[in-house]
Amino acid sequence: MTPSSQASPAASAQGHTPFYGLAPFLRMNLAAADIGPITQQMLEQAQQGGDDPNLLMNLATALFCLEKQDTGLAVQGLALALTRRYFLPALRQPACLRVLMLVAPGDISVNTPLDCLLEDCDIDIEYYYVALDGDPLPEPVPDHDLLVVGVGLFDASRAALEALEPRLAAWPRPVVNPPRGILNTARNTASDLLQGLDGVVMPPTRNIARADLLPAATGDSGLGAVLPGWDYPVILRPLGSHAGHDLEKIEDSGALVDYLVRVRDEQLFISPFVDYSGPDGLFRKFRIALVDGQPFASHMAVSSRWMVHYVNAQMYEDAAKREEEAAFMANFADFAARHRTALEAIPRRVGLDYVCIDCAEVAGGLLVFEVDHAMVVHAMDPVDMFPYKPETIFRARDAMRDYLVRRAAEALAAPSR
Structure with a gap:
């Protein structure tokens, strides 16, 4: 499965292999498809000729999905030695926008997975892998309408983000998610920033x-x-x-x-530790995407354990939990209204155009666990099991698409200085 066809990600056109990004591999993972044979096929192709950066980057992504981190990083390094730029054309052509996405070397958790949110969209994305040592932009920057900083905050990326901040302050194109906001997502920094906000409970x-x-x-x-x-x-x-x-x-x-x-x-x-269990003893964790300050439901996980992750909360095995999630999404307007003050304040305080929060409802408002722009939001779960999800996620997708287009259009309409 690829972003533009039902062909295997290992299928190669004449010349360089197309770059596929994360979305098709994540979709296969969620469908419980065996990525092993495809990975092996790409590995054999790479061994026959190691000068195809798209093939190498696709192979690295597949290896990360197979949790072969060290091998994936090594293959990714080979790709980046050839080029730092990877072009992902929109599924719907002609594209209305060309986004330059700054990302960092690393596994699939370290960057904003924008292609997963913008699947089936009309926006071209060109990925530029910044250098984590020295000049973060050592290669020429391709032409673009708008720049999105997708670099996640981790130990090795902090210096690059700090170096990018003054450089992007005078960037000739609109910048979405400036580095200073990303630096604010550090757990201790976000905790300090959100203390005292009305309707926010963040230990x-x-x-x-x-x-x-x-x-x-x-x-x-x-x-x-x-x-x-x-x-x-x-x-x-x-x-x-x-x-x-x-x-x-x-x-x-x-x-x-x-x-x-x-x-x-x-x-x-x-x-x-804050006990956020409900009267039934179960823990409920929500993921909310905030696009230009507007909230959208991403998922709700229900678990008997306090440390809730969607993949281990038995959402796939338990129909009653899915029914509860469906009701949450159907009535999300009520949730958003209850927590409007908090949901409006969080992205402003952090300083990000697009950000996600993992949170729960407690007596004092929203208990916020994490604030991050690198959380995955997608509509890839099996539709027969999660029929309520696509329409909900598509609202977030369309909001993000419209926001990016609007920012680019406003910049073009603004008088030149």
């Missing part, structure tokens, strides 16, 4: 050194001696943790000892 998140936690773990002092006013339970995770990796609830000093024995990272994020 403080602190960066703490492993060494500073040892006295609380060994019993030399309680947690309150390390973090005045704090008590168990708390949430711990390494600074660079994503997708729940080494994210745990710590109930007492014994659990803290066990965590520090197993997780050896020197720098951690710590935050108080």
Whole structure:
């Protein structure tokens, strides 16, 4: 399956292989299709001739989907040694807009998956992989109507984002999601920014050194001696943790000892745990996409566990949970009205045109877990199982498409300086 046909992503045209982006591989993954044979076919093609960057980048994406991170990064490095630019034509032609998307080297979690949201659209996307060391734009920048910064915030990308901020401040085309807003998505920074917002409940998140936690773990002092006013339970995770990796609830000093024995990272994020379970004991986590300040439902996951991920919440196995998600989406206008003040304030405070939040409803309003522009929003789940999703996601897609077109048109209409 490709963005423009039902052919295999391994199918090659004359000359260079088309670049496919993430969307077709993610669609295959969600359909439980076996990516292994396609990956093997691309690997064999790459071994026959290693000068096709599109083939190599497609292969890297497939390897990431197979959770072969190290091999995928190595193949991606080979592709980037040939070129940093990858063109993804719109499915619907002629395209109305050419977007330049700045992205970072890394796996499929480190950048805004814009092609997943804008599937079946009339916007061409040209990806430019920034350099994470030195000049972030070492190759010529292709012509474009509008620039989107899709680089996610992680340790290796911070310097590149900081270097891009002054450079893009005077960019001759509109810039969506400026680097300063992306820097605000750091867990501790976002926590500080959202404190005190009406209708927002976001526990403080602190960066703490492993060494500073040892006295609380060994019993030399309680947690309150390390973090005045704090008590168990708390949430711990390494600074660079994503997708729940080494994210745990710590109930007492014994659990803290066990965590520090197993997780050896020197720098951690710590935050108080807030019990957001409902009267039935289940936890409900919402993903909301905010496009130019307008909220759109992405999904709702229902789980018996506090650490909720859509893929492990049994949404695919449990029809009752899907019915609840369908009702949430059908009545999303009511949800958005209840939390209008918070949903309007969050993107303004963070400073992003497009951003997603993972959140829950609690007595004080929206309990915000994470604010990020690199979360995936898609309409790829099987329609027979999730018939209510496409129409809902298409609203977000159309809003994003219209926003990008409008920003580009406003720039063209503005008098030149």
